[in-house]
Amino acid sequence: MSEENNINNEGGLLIVSEDACKAVIDRTSAFSAVENVFAAMSHGDAYNFPVIREAIGYADALYGFKSGFDRAGKTLGLKSGGYWPGNAAKGLTNHQSTIFLFDPDNGKLRALVGGNYLTAVRTAAASAVSIAHLARKDSKVLGMVGAGHQSTFQLRAALEQRSFEKVVAWNKNKERLKNLQAVAEELGVPFEAVEREQLCAEADVIITITSAFEPLLMKEWIKPGTHLACMGTDTKGKQEVDADLMSAATVFTDEVAQSISLGETQHAIASGTIKEEAIITIGDVINGKHAGRTSDDEITIFDGTGVGLQDLAIASVAVKLAVEKGEAQHISL
Incomplete structure (x- = not known):
């Protein structure tokens, strides 16, 4: 019997803090967790519940819940949290969240897991998975649109997927690009701040990680x-x-239902630019149900909406590793 099961049988609660998550979860474990859960979704072994995400009418905050169940991994739970745009001025992360894991056999709360760091690394892992499976093998220039808190996580994860020789980046507030430049220089990759049109002209892979409510990149x-x-x-x-x-692109996503309702494809669907049946899940590519990229001229888009199962998958791994490494707190109930 595992240590984790012993704790569950004692009726206790595990707490895995933000610091503990940082101590046990790296980019490799995050990539594997996200890739595996995308594959499970494609097989029909895991599914997300409808998302609740609303403006609360206070502090300009967006707040909500993402949840789901992975039958294969026996992972049940939810992430509660949202986006507080004023937090940066207070020295806090704009994205604040906590992940709750429940025992699927009896519904009892099993673990509380800090969600801020995990949200950043699982989001970066999702784009990295898309690059690994969809970007041209000879991609040399990486474009970054956005320089907020999550952008450095995105940059580090993306640079591991291809032999990029240059990073070009744009952000509305150019001062914040220094964070991305520092990471690129640390990793020995040339960096240049450019305007959006030049970024698109140079980049073979582009990551957008902003909170925009209007298009920043144009088709042409x-x-x-x-x-x-x-x-x-x-x-x-x-x-x-x-x-x-x-x-003009072949469109992939983490989950079609979430993509068309609150993801990047919501606008294309509403305008009739594309049909729902044209959107492909990245899990189908991982599982070999779809070929993914079929030519070097094909434009591919991954609409990473951030499904609840990503959070549950990486939180479950964090709990397991935290218990093994003595980083988890146990509270008797």
Whole structure:
């Protein structure tokens, strides 16, 4: 019997703090957790419940719940949290969340897990999975649109997927690009701050990670063969790229239902630019049900909406590793 099961049988509660998550979860474990859960979703072994995400009418905050159940991994739970845009000025992370894991056999609360760091690394892992499976093998220039808290996580994860020789980046507040430049220089990759049109002209892979409510990248700017990982749109009304771009691309996502309701494809669906049946899950590519990229000229888009199962998968791994490494707190109930 595992130590974790012993704790559960004692009726206790595990607490895995933000610091503990940072101590036990790295990019490799995050990539594996996210890739595996995308594959499980494609097989029908895991499913997400409807998302609740609303403006609370206070502090300009967005708050909500993402939840689901992975039958294969026996993982049941939810992530509660949201986005507080004023937090940065207070020295806090704008994204605040906590993950709750329950025992699927009896419904008892099993663990409370800090969700801020895990949200950043699982979001970066999702775009990295899309690059691994969809970007051209000879991709040399990485484009970054957005320089907020999650952008450095995105940059580090993306640079591990291809032999990138340069990073080009744009952000509305150019001062914040220094964070990305520091990471690129640390990893020995040349960095240049550019305007959006030049970024699209140079980049073979583009990651968008903003909170925009209007398109930042236009269809006519994107060159053939580009892979875009659109990671910022997770709420109704948000938008990072031109809806017309979808008709020129092959579109992939983490979950179709979430993509068309609150992801990047919501606008393309509403305008009739694409049809729902044209959207492919990244899990189908991972499982070999879809070929993924079929030519070097094909534009591919990954609409990373951030499904609850990603959070549950990485939190479950964090709990397991925290118990093994003595980083978890146990409270007797």
